[in-house]
Amino acid sequence: MVAVLDQKRAWAAAAAVPDPEVPCVTVEDLGILRRVELVDGVAVAQVTPTYSGCPATMAIEMAIEVALREAGFDVRIERVLSPPWTTDWITEAGREKLRAYGIAPPVETAGSVRALFGDVAVACPRCGSGDTEKISEFGSTACKAQYRCRACAEPFDYFKCI
Template sequence: MVSIAVESAEMARAAWAAAASVPDPEVPCVTVADLGILRAVEIEDGVAVARVTPTYSGCPAVLAIELAVEAALRDAGFEARVERVFSPAWTTEWITAEGRSKLREYGIAPPARASNSIRALFGETQVDCPRCGSSETERVSEFGSTACKALYRCATCREPFDYFKCI
């Protein structure tokens, strides 16, 4: 009986690793695990079931993400199913420290930590430049390369950059 439990735990770890390796199609420097949208991977009746929460309900990449996670599980030898989970809603607080670091290295300012300030609701967040670290930045557009990012410009190094909005 113990060997079955160990085998099942190993299968679950292998399934998690396969699903967690899937890059985000819009921001390929981070994986679905880095973003925290991969909620769980469990083995249920021999099927690897991955649970994914979209960053927001209108995210155009959610179907591509689900298909990529399912393909990664199948490529790893699992029968697979992906379930979309809406509750609780995803938040940028779920982005891992490694994910935040990867975003910064890629040239995208990671989201500020959640704030109770009313100013944060209107995008009035201090955003440091991911290239030079300067806090002398300005928002150019509420929307950047995707709806979940805003376009900023650094006054110090003069470079434009995306800011992953805090949700």
């Protein structure tokens, strides 16, 4: 019973770590925290970066390590690259948090050719209008595109499908 409680406590500590580039969502919301297991008294956290060149990968891994150490665990972080992360792994709660923060969540599944190579209909996270236009393929980070709403005239980031 104690081991199960420690396992849950370790998961909760790691899962609460916010993404450094999009602090409204946690590593759990993004689906990049794959697993936290206790192995011989060590909390082993498995993390999948959003993409291989993500500049926040080390910061995320270090933040998870700190959170687990502060919760009283010895820690080992394992980077898991296969299968690769996709935006399909973002939880429904994470999508809502992105929208509330002013970032349009991905609207297509990651396997969609249209999502990767075509334009998608992106609703404005502020007013909900579908009358939007892409301004730039890149927004505040490489994983987001910059859009503008024609209805409310507000610019916003769109979390691209990967």
